[in-house]
Amino acid sequence: MAGKKKPLVVITRKLPDPVETRMRELFDARLNVEDRPMTQPELVAAVKEADVLVPTVTDQIDAALIAQAGDNLKLIANFGNGVDKIDVAAAAKRGITVTNTPNVLTEDTADMTMALMLAVPRRLAEGANVLTGDKKWAGWSPTWMLGRRIWGKRLGIVGMGRIGTAVARRAKAFGLSIHYHNRHRVLPEVEDGLEATYWESLDQMLARMDIISVNCPSTPATFHLLSARRLALLQPTAYVVNTARGDIIDEEALVKLIQDGKIAGAGLDVYEHEPALNGKLLKLAAKNKVVLLPHMGSATLEGRIDMGEKVIINIRAFVDGHRPPDRVLPLRT
Ligand code: 8YV
Numbered sequence: 001m002a003g004k005k006k007p008l009v010v011i012t013r014k015l016p017d018p019v020e021t022r023m024r025e026l027f028d029a030r031l032n033v034e035d036r037p038m039t040q041p042e043l044v045a046a047v048k049e050a051d052v053l054v055p056t057v058t059d060q061i062d063a064a065l066i067a068q069a070g071d072n073l074k075l076i077a078n079f080g081n082g083v084d085k086i087d088v089a090a091a092a093k094r095g096i097t098v099t100n101t102p103n104v105l106t107e108d109t110a111d112m113t114m115a116l117m118l119a120v121p122r123r124l125a126e127g128a129n130v131l132t133g134d135k136k137w138a139g140w141s142p143t144w145m146l147g148r149r150i151w152g153k154r155l156g157i158v159g160m161g162r163i164g165t166a167v168a169r170r171a172k173a174f175g176l177s178i179h180y181h182n183r184h185r186v187l188p189e190v191e192d193g194l195e196a197t198y199w200e201s202l203d204q205m206l207a208r209m210d211i212i213s214v215n216c217p218s219t220p221a222t223f224h225l226l227s228a229r230r231l232a233l234l235q236p237t238a239y240v241v242n243t244a245r246g247d248i249i250d251e252e253a254l255v256k257l258i259q260d261g262k263i264a265g266a267g268l269d270v271y272e273h274e275p276a277l278n279g280k281l282l283k284l285a286a287k288n289k290v291v292l293l294p295h296m297g298s299a300t301l302e303g304r305i306d307m308g309e310k311v312i313i314n315i316r317a318f319v320d321g322h323r324p325p326d327r328v329l330p331l332r333t
Pocket residue numbers: 055056057058079080081082083105244297298299
């Protein structure tokens with residue numbers, strides 16, 4: 001990246017127009033206007049040539065890919081918060097910096113978490129389908145479309161980081177009592193403000209909650225954190241919501257427990273093998289036991305523009321020789 005030459009920035013997916021316009025002004029930006037996900041060979045070609053790669057959650061930036069990077073590649077500026085698809089340690093070994101886009105998608109993702117938290121117990125999708133379905137609506141009845149009340153129930157948040165805390169703030173206003181499990185207890189003032197109860201034991205928390213919300217990152221330590229054994233601790237009336245990453249939950253086990261009536265239902269935005277979907281989940285959706293969204297927790301125009309802005313700031317800072325604000329360090333093992 002020597003001299004005044006603009007850095008070659010390869011962006012793997014189509015980004016909002018204002019972001020792409022700014023990137024073209026600032027960088028030698030190679031855009032993906034058709035938004036066709038790049039194949040692995042195309043990604044290899046990109047990392048061989050680029051000074052900066054801007055991937056998203058749909059790209060697998062593993063050690064094998066990083067090993068093929070050209071000497072120019074010095075920065076992977078992820079368009080997204082979660083870096084579970086990037087081998088950050090392999091990048092660090094090759095002297096490649098990794099950045100992400102925290103904070104700007106917190107509130108949107110928390111909103112969608114609340115939407116999913118309401119969707120299954122209050123039969124939202126099912127109710128909406130009544131009016132647009134084949135049969136004519138017969139009208140209101142006192143015993144029809146009864147769901148379960150949210151107010152006064154216990155919410156267990158797994159992962160009390162930025163998004164978990166934003167979920168807790170909203171949930172408190174919905175009359176839920178806040179419980180959480182996290183690697184570290186949060187500051188007393190945060191806990192007090194939320195009237196939150198900390199559970200050191202995830203097992204014990206799971207056994208006592210009405211709703212579980214998964215809000216931790218996907219790391220080797222959180223893979224199947226909600227394992228078959230742990231999911232079996234949930235009450236038969238409990239709901240599970242996941243807007244984090246699919247592989248934090250043993251999806252097969254979750255499906256089985258819902259099928260068997262051992263858990264009441266789930267609201268999911270993320271899947272273990274996405275974009276592939278477990279057919280059994282689709283069957284449960286048809287029976288209104290689960291509400292499924294296609295990974296759209298942070299999908300607002302404002303959020304995507306803010307994410308793009310963060311990517312640009314990270315690239316600019318890096319290219320100008322500063323430490324980029326959202327640098328991601330390899331996990332300590
Ligand atoms: C993004 C997300 O849409 O940022 C994340 O971690 O899960 C999503 O909300 C996606 O990652 C963009 O790459």
